[in-house]
Amino acid sequence: MSGLPTPRDWEVLGVPPGASLDEIRCGYYRQRDLWGEGSLATYSLLEEGDRAARLAEIEAAWRRFCAALGAAPAPDSSAVAAALEAEESTLPDPAASPGVFLRAHRLRRGMSLEQVAAVTKIHPATLDRLEREELHTLPPAVYVRGFVIQFARTLGLDDPEGLAARFVARLEKSLP
């Protein structure tokens, strides 16, 4: 199963050949979501056996990339699942770091900043500064509030307004 990534592996992860590790990781998350059991977008498209085979193919492709790029110690699917669970269980506290919280959710959805930007019409650089909580570089609170709500909605988060309020509270605290 392991060995070097094959041309089919790029297809399986839905990324163009030569994509960066980050893009491959995003592709991996996206494909796992797309072909996963609870996915609306592929509901009834495959028989269960074929779906399992597809998911196994996605895992195998991801493993070969990880091995080839030395990104992770050639995780098997249980290790990948464990790593993801760990990531899930250590989601940052939205009150302490709302930006990191947004970033963690975006990565879990396998969305790039550009994809979020395409939906929200907020510039990717601004989204990036929101995630990094670079408070001194952000526009006035009234804009930030709207941005955070849009961003959180795009990620399908519960209570975008609450998150925006926490973000603005942090922003206001940081100002002289």
Next chain:
Amino acid sequence: MPGMTERSPDERQAPTLWAVGGGKGGVGKSVFAANLGVALAQQGSSAVLVDADLGGANLHTLLGMPHPPSSLSDFLERRVGTLAELAVPTSVDGLRLVSGARALLDMANPKYAHKERILRQVAELPADHVILDVGSGSSFNVLDFFLAARVGVVVVVPEATSVENAYHFIRAGYFRRLRRAEPRARVRAVMEEILETRREREVRAPRDIIPEVERVEPEIGRALRREAEGFRPVIVVNRVERAEQERLGEDMASACRDHFGCAVTCPGFIGHDPLLARSVELRRPALDVFPESPFARALRDVVRVVTSGLATGGRS
């Protein structure tokens, strides 16, 4: 009809044929079809809506018209000679309607010859665009109208039942299209042989079928590939309410490209818009009565994306 038959057919360019289907009833196909017609007419094109919905033709109602006195049944029973004679003006400039209600309801299962006559006549309609509302289901009649179109729109709503019916519809359409390849008997035999032995041949998804046929019967494989390349359904997700549903159409198109190996695309989605229900109450197309509503803007965007795709070399 005067004014519609002045140019002889060979001087005219055949209209661009659109079909609106998608398997499930109640997802907004007819509303989409009616407003698609309005959008094209508002661009300054001439358009004819043809109501080919077997189950419940009601485009006339959506357009606020009384039931037209004559319909497709008059054409099929040869009381009128051409579809053009049936096309009645609507309240929208440039948009005409061919009602199908009584025709196809009377006719539980229109014969192959009937479908062929309708499709031949559709190509002769003096218009820039013809839009067929093919109705719900995936029966051969519905599929044949859909497959005849240059642009086949599959309307979906973000619900599992709709996604399921849409995939059933796309799968049925794909296989019906492949079975049109010539020579038919040979194509059928080769396809059957391959599907029966798909496990041994490692044919795991429809996309693996044509490469396998090309390996064993190159000529049949090429014929199948030509058909598959002409199968380019367009998925439009209607009534999107939440941000995470916005990607559904793209995701479905990408899953279809992967699964069937053919060029399924998604030109956009249409959000849920309360003004739409209001327009249906008013019995006027939303694009006419609320031209700047979210629905109208989204639908125009979808049309723009599809037509620019046609200009840069869509299906021929």
